[in-house]
Amino acid sequence: MATDFKLYKYRWVVLAVFMFINLTIQMLWIAYAPITGPAAAYYGVTDLQIGFLAMSFMIAFIPLSIPVSWVIDTYGFRLAVSIGAVLMGVFGLLRGFAGQNYTLVLWSTIGIAAAQPFLLNAWTTVPAKWFSIEERATAVGMVQLANLVGTALGMVLTPILIETISIPNVQWIYGGIAAFSSVLFLVFAREAPATPPGPAGSEARALMLDGLKHALTVKSFWLYLCVSFIGLGLFNGITTWVENIIRPRGLTPTDAGTLGALMLVGGVLGAVIIPPFSDKSHKRQPYILLGLLLAIPGLIGVTFATSRPLIFISAFVMGFFLVSTNPVGMQYAAEITHPTPEGTSNGLIQLFGQASVVFVYIMEALKTADGSFTPAMVLMIGLLVLSALLVTRMKNPEKPPELESQPAID
Numbered sequence: 001m002a003t004d005f006k007l008y009k010y011r012w013v014v015l016a017v018f019m020f021i022n023l024t025i026q027m028l029w030i031a032y033a034p035i036t037g038p039a040a041a042y043y044g045v046t047d048l049q050i051g052f053l054a055m056s057f058m059i060a061f062i063p064l065s066i067p068v069s070w071v072i073d074t075y076g077f078r079l080a081v082s083i084g085a086v087l088m089g090v091f092g093l094l095r096g097f098a099g100q101n102y103t104l105v106l107w108s109t110i111g112i113a114a115a116q117p118f119l120l121n122a123w124t125t126v127p128a129k130w131f132s133i134e135e136r137a138t139a140v141g142m143v144q145l146a147n148l149v150g151t152a153l154g155m156v157l158t159p160i161l162i163e164t165i166s167i168p169n170v171q172w173i174y175g176g177i178a179a180f181s182s183v184l185f186l187v188f189a190r191e192a193p194a195t196p197p198g199p200a201g202s203e204a205r206a207l208m209l210d211g212l213k214h215a216l217t218v219k220s221f222w223l224y225l226c227v228s229f230i231g232l233g234l235f236n237g238i239t240t241w242v243e244n245i246i247r248p249r250g251l252t253p254t255d256a257g258t259l260g261a262l263m264l265v266g267g268v269l270g271a272v273i274i275p276p277f278s279d280k281s282h283k284r285q286p287y288i289l290l291g292l293l294l295a296i297p298g299l300i301g302v303t304f305a306t307s308r309p310l311i312f313i314s315a316f317v318m319g320f321f322l323v324s325t326n327p328v329g330m331q332y333a334a335e336i337t338h339p340t341p342e343g344t345s346n347g348l349i350q351l352f353g354q355a356s357v358v359f360v361y362i363m364e365a366l367k368t369a370d371g372s373f374t375p376a377m378v379l380m381i382g383l384l385v386l387s388a389l390l391v392t393r394m395k396n397p398e399k400p401p402e403l404e405s406q407p408a409i410d
Contacts, residue, residue: 011130019146026150060113069347084118089179096172141275141327155260232353267323274324284332
């Protein structure tokens with residue numbers, strides 16, 4: 001009955017503080033990517049060592065993802081995300097105090113990286129606890145938006161700030177913002193509303209181990225894991241090496257920040273605009289396929305364009321369509337693997353995505369003698385085409401029982 005469940009306005013408060021901590025950890029992740037050259041010179045290390053600061057997030061994610069998903073599904077997202085928030089705030093501030101000591105910067109970064117799974121693996125759990133089924137892809141899209149805004153801010157602000165502020169002071173500012181966002185989450189986040197957002201029993205989920213076994217028997221879920229692996233590998237590879245990719249074409253670190261920001265602004269818009277259409281029609285697979293297909297021209301432009309305007313437009317187009325597939329895909333995975341806990345399905349997707357750190361290494365390995373990343377980018381184009389082909393084999397989820405009745409609004 002509709003009286004047994006309703007939506008609370010406070011869900012937006014919970015979502016907002018969750019979005020804020022996701023935003024700040026992305027700033028901490030990407031802060032060195034647009035200033036790879038200047039940072040390498042400042043710390044007296046190689047470009048690869050600076051790139052490793054971003055790659056450490058993906059590497060740390062691999063062993064931590066499944067245990068963190070267990071914590072989320074067993075003890076709730078509020079406790080799990082609070083652990084991540086505290087780690088992020090503490091190590092974010094420590095990185096600012098590291099000065100010119102690259103070793104201390106690296107260990108502080110690893111501490112921040114350990115916090116990331118606690119945040120990313122709860123992306124679908126928070127909406128499942130507070131939002132109706134018709135809002136969940138949209139809510140996941142909002143969290144994705146926050147991540148992209150954080151990445152865009154790190155991309156754009158860092159090259160500008162280091163013109164007048166030292167690199168350690170920039171990191172201290174970012175760490176302070178992260179600590180503030182952590183405090184807000186600890187104060188305002190709540191585990192669940194007084195009454196559920198869906199019909200009684202509609203959100204019953206299996207125990208994590210049983211749910212994990214079930215998820216791995218679903219063919220469409222395996223296909224989406226492969227798609228996620230490629231898509232996030234492409235995204236992480238380009239954001240990690242953005243300055244190196246465009247440097248041979250005569251573009252500057254500021255241009256790299258602009259390109260990255262435009263790609264992310266496109267992603268923000270895609271994550272906001274596309275998921276509501278998927279929610280309204282309750283169709284997931286067609287929107288994932290469309291996003292991948294339309295991202296291909298943008299990736300081709302980023303690979304081969306030589307003029308600033310064309311490179312920038314291509315980055316925006318690629319970001320808009322590629323990123324829009326992620327929130328839709330995560331909700332798709334949560335639906336086709338039911339009753340697997342959301343934290344488990346989300347964690348597996350994030351695990352495969354972060355395991356795509358191998359793409360970052362491959363891109364560096366394929367770099368030509370003159371520093372060009374074109375061979376690696378051509379490989380990415382081929383893999384994106386392969387992803388689209390895999391999506392054509394995925395089945396659209398059946399209409400869930402939650403859509404048969406409407407929750408009351410508080």
